[in-house]
Amino acid sequence: MYRLLLPYFAVCFFSLIFINMKNSYTEILLSESAQKEGAGEIQSSQPGKPLPCQPTPPAELGPFYEPNAPERMSVGTGHTLSGVVRSSADCSPIKGARIEIWLAGPDGKYSSDYRATLYSKKSGEYRFESHFPPSYSGRPPHIHIKIEARGYQTLITQFYPIKGQFDSKFDLVLVPISQ
Numbered sequence: 368m369y370r371l372l373l374p375y376f377a378v379c380f381f382s383l384i385f386i387n388m389k390n391s392y393t394e395i396l397l398s399e400s401a402q403k404e405g406a407g408e409i410q411s412s413q414p415g416k417p418l419p420c421q422p423t424p425p426a427e428l429g430p431f432y433e434p435n436a437p438e439r440m441s442v443g444t445g446h447t448l449s450g451v452v453r454s455s456a457d458c459s460p461i462k463g464a465r466i467e468i469w470l471a472g473p474d475g476k477y478s479s480d481y482r483a484t485l486y487s488k489k490s491g492e493y494r495f496e497s498h499f500p501p502s503y504s505g506r507p508p509h510i511h512i513k514i515e516a517r518g519y520q521t522l523i524t525q526f527y528p529i530k531g532q533f534d535s536k537f538d539l540v541l542v543p544i545s546q
């Protein structure tokens with residue numbers, strides 16, 4: 368009798384060990400699979416949503432700013448500056464932003480001939496044409512820009528075009544006024 372029972376218990380014992388090992392292995396596989404899926408969710412969270420835009424760095428107003436520049440999109444030819452006015456909160460375009468631009472004339476001197484006021488379109492786009500700004504007083508070529516939009520902090524900045532580049536892109540990213 369005992370000779371029959373001993374193999375029976377032995378089979379049951381090894382069967383339990385096998386089932387336990389199988390369950391543990393399955394658990395490991397499921398855990399790894401869940402981790403991979405979790406990682407995928409992090410990478411693709413909120414697909415289609417644009418990444419936040421970095422605010423455009425501010426710069427000095429400088430001594431040559433004058434308010435009430437005439438409304439126009441061009442003060443010359445040879446260099447085009449364009450881009451999109453955006454919100455740093457969600458990169459959305461800002462329409463109707465008031466953009467004042469001034470730069471030194473070809474002779475290196477500031478005058479009313481090289482000042483302009485323009486507004487961003489519904490798409491947030493703006494475009495300004497002028498001569499390529501000259502260097503003056505040891506400063507590299509640059510264009511001054513001041514941007515105002517309702518609900519956003521006023522931004523004063525400068526753009527430095529690269530010599531030989533006549534079509535420059537420069538997005539203007541504004542910071543919302545905190546409530």
Ligand SMILES: [Fe+2]
Pocket residue numbers: 429431471509511
């Ligand atoms: Fe300047």
